[in-house]
Amino acid sequence: xxxxxxxxxxxxxxxxxxxxxxxxxxxxxxxxxxxxxxxxxxxxxxxxxxxxxxxxxxxxxxxxxxxxxxxxxxxxxxxxxxxxxxxxxxxxxxxxxxxxxxxxxxxxxxxxxxxxxxxxxxxxxxxxxxxxxxxxxxxxxxxxxxxxxxxxxxxxxxxxxxxxxxxxxxxxxxxxxxxxxxxxxxxxxxxxxxxxxxxxxxxxxxxxxxxxxxxxxxxxxxxxxxxxxxxxxxxxxxxxxxxxxxxxxxxxxxxxxxxxxxxxxxxxxxxxxxxxxxxxxxxxxxxxxxxxxxxxxxxxxxxxxxxxxxxxxxxxxxxxxxxxxxxxxxxxxxxxxxxxxxxxxxxx
Numbered sequence: 173x174x175x176x177x178x179x180x181x182x183x184x185x186x187x188x189x190x191x192x193x194x195x196x197x198x199x200x201x202x203x204x205x206x207x208x209x210x211x212x213x214x215x216x217x218x219x220x221x222x223x224x225x226x227x228x229x230x231x232x233x234x235x236x237x238x239x240x241x242x243x244x245x246x247x248x249x250x251x252x253x254x255x256x257x258x259x260x261x262x263x264x265x266x267x268x269x270x271x272x273x274x275x276x277x278x279x280x281x282x283x284x285x286x287x288x289x290x291x292x293x294x295x296x297x298x299x300x301x302x303x304x305x306x307x308x309x310x311x312x313x314x315x316x317x318x319x320x321x322x323x324x325x326x327x328x329x330x331x332x333x334x335x336x337x338x339x340x341x342x343x344x345x346x347x348x349x350x351x352x353x354x355x356x357x358x359x360x361x362x363x364x365x366x367x368x369x370x371x372x373x374x375x376x377x378x379x380x381x382x383x384x385x386x387x388x389x390x391x392x393x394x395x396x397x398x399x400x401x402x403x404x405x406x407x408x409x410x411x412x413x414x415x416x417x418x419x420x421x422x423x424x425x426x427x428x429x430x431x432x433x434x435x436x437x438x439x440x441x442x443x444x445x446x447x448x449x450x451x452x453x454x455x456x457x458x459x460x461x462x463x464x465x466x467x468x469x470x471x472x473x474x475x476x477x478x479x480x481x482x483x484x485x486x487x488x489x490x491x492x493x494x495x496x497x498x499x500x501x502x503x504x505x506x507x508x509x510x511x512x513x514x515x516x517x518x519x520x
Contacts, residue, residue, distance in 0.1 A: 174495045179350050180331045183340045188240030188324035189257045189378045195236045206360040215385040218372040222359045228366035231392035233383055233463045234348035235376030241325035250312030251305045258377035262299045264488045269328040274319040280306040329489040336495045343491040347481050348398040351501050365513040376463050383463035387470030394475050397464040401455050401480035416482035421451030422500040425478035430461025436517045437477030444508045450500050455480050
């Protein structure tokens with residue numbers, strides 16, 4: 173069962189790409205009692221280790237950054253222009269609150285041209301990022317004392333429970349961060365057959381940068397990435413567009429636009445799920461990528477695969493995941509770690 177308060181704390185702690193210190197500090201506090209070693213590399217990845225009985229290395233990754241913004245300009249009236257850190261659908265910014273992490277945290281709202289002032293042509297056009305600005309409600313002299321060019325900006329939205337679902341901002345990828353935290357806690361009382369590295373990576377949303385550095389450093393034999401994926405099980409979706417469904421189980425990645433996971437790892441994950449009656453579904457995502465690609469190609473390469481948490485309304489402040497899928501993800505990883513060395517990874 174998902175622990176609401178812990179997941180809420182993880183989703184609400186800021187961590188824009190390149191500015192992950194707050195979420196990294198939280199995770200350090202949460203994990204230091206459960207692991208044998210903890211370090212932060214030069215890129216900012218948080219690397220934790222649960223020692224095993226052999227020299228074989230398994231690397232588990234979950235990116236801890238969230239899509240966000242960076243302050244670009246403060247105009248003469250104190251309104252703030254910004255640049256995106258990650259992929260945004262501009263229409264989702266309308267009427268949203270944000271937090272500017274400057275000298276002090278400063279609340280702001282996304283402003284744009286009022287509908288009353290729009291021409292008929294304006295109303296028919298999709299909004300663009302350049303059409304928005306941030307209004308703090310403060311005079312310029314106070315804004316420039318609190319906010320500086322280059323400060324990160326994150327979105328503001330509380331997490332709520334809706335039946336067996338959780339709805340919040342930044343569940344991409346904080347739900348996977350939660351999964352990896354819970355997994356490392358479970359492992360604390362076990363002796364795996366191999367070294368288990370849990371890596372909370374940085375800057376995934378701007379090009380999967382942190383994972384590449386961490387994978388080159390660790391040089392794992394095996395790797396499993398944990399991320400979200402699209403659950404397009406909503407009105408208007410054609411059958412082939414669904415990708416995954418909420419509540420139908422953890423997704424095992426077969427394909428995305430950045431990677432074809434190693435077929436040996438895919439077969440292994442499927443076999444573990446089937447052996448232990450863990451609900452799973454296949455994931456083939458035609459858009460978007462994940463840290464799996466960077467890890468698979470690091471160094472001399474690794475046997476890399478991925479699992480994903482089905483998520484509706486991805487890259488919005490109303491992302492939604494199902495508790496059963498989260499529990500299935502933790503169970504699958506837990507069983508896979510214990511059975512990894514028993515499995516033959518020969519090509520067949």
